[in-house]
Amino acid sequence: MFVRTVYATGDPAKLDQALDGLxxxxxxxxxxxPGYRGYGLFANRELGIVTMGSWWESAQAERDSDAQLKQRRAELLQPFAGTVTTDTWEAVVAARPAQAGPGAWFRLTKFDFDRADADRIAAAYREGALPAMQKVDGFLGGSMLLNTEDERGSVGGLFADKAALDASRGAVAQARAKAVAAGGVTLRSLEEFEVVLLDLPQHG
Structure with missing residues (x-):
């Protein structure tokens, strides 16, 4: 699958208006x-950050949908958003939850990598970090997204609630350290967000 992400920053006082519209x-x-496979909307209310991702069955479906929706997306993000960054990725590993209830939280890690190592990085997450995370109480699912052209990637993890997210930090730190060493990546950022909305349609 392919994923389009949007990362917007702005005045925290205006964030709720944007979230309501979205x-x-x-x-x-x-x-x-055509080709829609899911959507997640996440927020950091204190700092004034909205990030979201839409999932698509093909790269063409992602491109076509962006052409259709980018104007309305910009309208919905105003007047909150002072900056908006849009990226596209391939989901190389995806263990998406069947559902996530109210109060769920999301952890997002971003990294740089050498495109020649893409397969090794995906394997390190699939065979090491993800199984370790699946043993953590409250972990609902995770995914790895890569953009091999730009040599950037991200890992997202969903947790049942804030308490589960908080309690997971030690175990996640250990899994992250092992995965970074095994994959040979450069960690760039670590963020945590409230899950505002999650739509995970089931496709047989």
Whole structure:
């Protein structure tokens, strides 16, 4: 699958207005596009950050949907967003949860890598970090996204609630250290977000 992510920053006082609009319209707009496979909306209310990702069955479906929706997306993010960054990725590992209830949280790690190591990095996550995370109480699912052209990647993990997220930090730190060493990546950032909305349609 392929994923389009949006990372927007702005005035925290205006964040709820943007979230309200996205909650009301995003899933309907996305689901009307061919190849739609899911959507997540996440927020850091204190700092004023909105990040979201939409999942697509092919790179072409992602591109076509972006052409159709980018204007309305920009409108929904205003007047909150002072900066907006859009990226595209391939989901090289995906263990998505069947569902995530109210109060779920999301941890996002971003890294740089050498494109020649892409397969090794994916294997390190699939065979090492992800199985370790699946033993952590409250862990619901995770995925690794890579952009081999730009040599950037990210790992996202969903947790049942804030308490589970907080309690997982020690175990996650150990798994992350092993995965970074095994994959030979350069860690760039680590962030945590409230899950505002998660749509995971089931496709047989």
């Amino acid at each position: 909650r009301a319209e995003a899933v309907g707009l996305l689901a009307a596009q």
